[in-house]
Amino acid sequence: MKKFFSILVLFIFTSFAFAQSVELKKLCSKLAEHPITKGDFVQIKTINSAKGKRQLKSNGTFIFSLNGIMWKSEKPFPSTMVIGPDYLIQIDGAGNKTITDVSNNQAFANVASTIISVFSNDYELLTNSFETQLITENTENYLIRLNPKDTTIASVIGQIDLSLQTNQSLSEVTLSSILITEVSGNTTSYTFTNQSYPRELSQDEKDIFIFK
Secondary structure (H helix, E strand, O other), rough: OOHHHHHHHHHHHHHHHHHHHHHHHHHHHHHHHOOOOEEEEEEEEEEEOOOOOOOEEEEEEEEEEEEEEEEOOEEOOOOEEEEOOOEEEEEEEOEEEEEEEEOOOOOHHHHHHHHHHHHOHHHHHHHEEEEEEEEEEEEEEEEEEEEEHHHHHHOEEEEEEEEEEEOOOOOOOOEEEEEEEEEOOOEEEEEEEEEEEOOOOOHHHHHOOOOO
16 A cells, blocks of 8 residues: 555646646747747846845846847946857947957856846746746646756856746746845846847847857
């Protein structure tokens, strides 16, 4: 009887994990239908110190695309950061551009791949980079909890929570916010609004992701 009970528990757990995997894959597939996502963001960085918590807030516009990710901050001061698979571009308010080619840096490649997998909602990349847990808050809100597999990333990032909004049929799925919790306890949250899904980038936007 004890052996039968153990097998039954294992079967239930495996069935539940499989069902979660199927639903997670469906959610990611819906999000990934849009190769380009543009919109507005609000970023809040919460830093813990001996003097208590301190919050740094910024806002601006973003682009998630197959070319890379762009954050264009407008407040508190203008700046742009572009992350690609093997490069990092930073542009200050005066238009000065700093380009870092890290094609030979495996650590950066791992981090970049992780970041892109989160923001591109690629199921295969996500499951390769993270242990995943799907939490159903209600029929219209889901939370995907990610714990990094890579030890270098796991030494810095404890977990990443992706909040999704959808309808009951899962025909429309939107990434509404991201919360990154560091091992130190510091957090960075992103809230996304006014999202649009153009079929292609403008030429000026494409140029942002070109550095060679």
